Amino acid sequence: MAELSDVSREILERLRRLREADAATHGGRVLSYVYDSGLAELDELSAEAMRLVQPVNGLDPTAFPSVAALERDVVGFARQMLHGDADTVGSITSGGTESCMLAVKTARDVWAAAQVSGDPATQPMLALRPRIIAPATVHAAFHKAAHYFGLDLDLVPVDATGQVDVNDLRARFGPDVALVVVSAPSYPFGVLDPIADVASAAAHHGIPCHVDACIGGFALAWWGDDLPPWDLAVPGVTSISADLHKYGYAPKGASVLLQRDRDRQRQQFFATARWPGYPVVNATLLGSKSAGALAAAWAIVQRLGGEGFAELVSSCRRSTEKLHTRIDDIVGLRVVGSPTGPLLAVETDATVPKRSRVDPHHWADRVSELGFTLQLQPGFTQSNGLTLPHTTHLTITPVTERMLPELTAALTQAADDVRGKARATPRFAVQALRMSGALGRELTADRAQALLSRFGVGANPGNAGSASTPLPAKMAPLIALVEQLPSEFAERLLIEVLARQVEPPTAP
């Protein structure tokens, strides 16, 4: 290894200082985004694996056969874990979003090919946009996929606990449906969708069915034998996604997408020989790509094996069940429905008198002051008018177990501190916006920024050239505002917040 010069050392020191502002990636204080196995050795192993492939280009596994070997091994492990057979093939993608997007792109192209080759009487279908059917709790990655690839997303309302009725899905089947998506489990409330019923109904109509096991895959596989079948063991399931960078404990940038048969999967690829450069053949969205996260995931899979995963998952299950009970014991709060897997959503218990109720967002803000970061989820009104509650989300990982006493104390203390406090209502802000006519006008970047500073949300703190207010410490009022505003308007404001984060400073 080459010795680092003082200049390089100083650069790394600056990077270390920048990292100090980040959410804690280890230690179990952040219950979303990060998945800490609690095993320091796994982190070392994956860092070293990433370093070994650092200069490699994953674009071309014929030039870099190590990349193909790693991918074969990880796909093979996932295929066995998810009960695929010899005709199940797969790819490693950059993450859950890419796996979901590719499942949708594949389904769209299979659907389109069938329109062209099929009965001429059905060919007018080509003029239609293909449609995806999914419960309203399906991950936003499918909203993104529909948007990017030109499909309609037909969201089927769920009940107040996040459960979907199979008949409501079935009632929407039609010749324009390219894909049905179910989750194992869904992110917002941790619900395991009725996968066997949906997949069999879909198969009956010749519609493919994707199981989004992005978050659940590497956890449910070892959760216990009290689960109904949810993976490729279910007939009618045509593809499934499972993220290595969640309960596979790999660094960000790795997920598996498995497809039931080769011919279907070939529609996932893009190939062109119609340009003057090298022939391009890509199974995934990127061209040149890092093999780092793949190598780390591979090393972790080798190190843990089924038994290692099973041990880590049993810790997650113990912690989840304890937290579920503790939270239900807190007056004014309760866990939404009956989640499956290491996720919980918490809502106000409306069966107790108002003064005893706890607002989950004020609660999360208070928990944050006590040292743990939970994730606030806005309420959501579905197409049938049924509103799903605003909740607070907890993702439980193996490291949670050693934090349980401190965590449950903070959860209880925070509830005591905010019990009876009414939910944040940004009614006046929204009214003021309506009156000013801002809601009707198109938002330019500058107008959006001006509105944001009125709400106390500023530009990036590093930008000396703009009035810099950092992001607010309390999230409840911000999420309430997002809920109250028309979605498109809220989305535009959120884009502005994020876009301004990375604007280089203007000259003073």
Ligand SMILES: *Cc1c(COP(=O)(O)O)cnc(C)c1O
């Ligand atoms: C995390 C997640 C995704 C998207 O995955 P990213 O890795 O964040 O891109 C998709 N579906 C579900 C259910 C998820 O939890």
